[in-house]
Amino acid sequence: MKERDPTFAFKLKNMSEDEVVEQLWTKGAIATRTEVYYGRAVEPYKQKRMIRISLVHYNTLEEIKVFLKTLNQICESK
Numbered sequence: 275m276k277e278r279d280p281t282f283a284f285k286l287k288n289m290s291e292d293e294v295v296e297q298l299w300t301k302g303a304i305a306t307r308t309e310v311y312y313g314r315a316v317e318p319y320k321q322k323r324m325i326r327i328s329l330v331h332y333n334t335l336e337e338i339k340v341f342l343k344t345l346n347q348i349c350e351s352k
Contacts, residue, residue, distance in 0.1 A: 283316060283324040288352050291325050302344030 286294050291308035298304040306327045316324060329338060 280330065281326055281328045283326050285319075285321060285324050286349060286352070289348070291323055294325055294348060297348050298341075298344055301347065302340050304341050304344060 285291065295306050295308050298306050304327075306325050308323060308325050310323050316322070327341070329341075
C-alpha cells in the first residue's frame with residue numbers, strides 16, 4: 275500500500291465526464307482523467323465510467339482549494 279496514491283472518483287449530474295475533465299483543465303489547470311472502471315470500488319454506484327483525481331503529499335493546500343473552487347464553479351454553472 276505504500277506505493278499507492280489516494281485516488282478519488284466522482285461524477286457530476288447532467289454533465290459528461292469528458293466535459294468536466296475539460297472544464298477542470300481550462301478553468302483551473304487541474305489535470306484529471308476519466309476512465310472505465312472494472313473494479314469493485316465503483317460497483318455500489320452502478321457506474322463504469324467516473325472522473326478520477328489523485329491528491330498526494332506534494333499537493334499544497336492552495337492547489338486543493340483551487341480544485342474545490344473550480345469544481346464548485348462548474349457545478350453552479352449547470
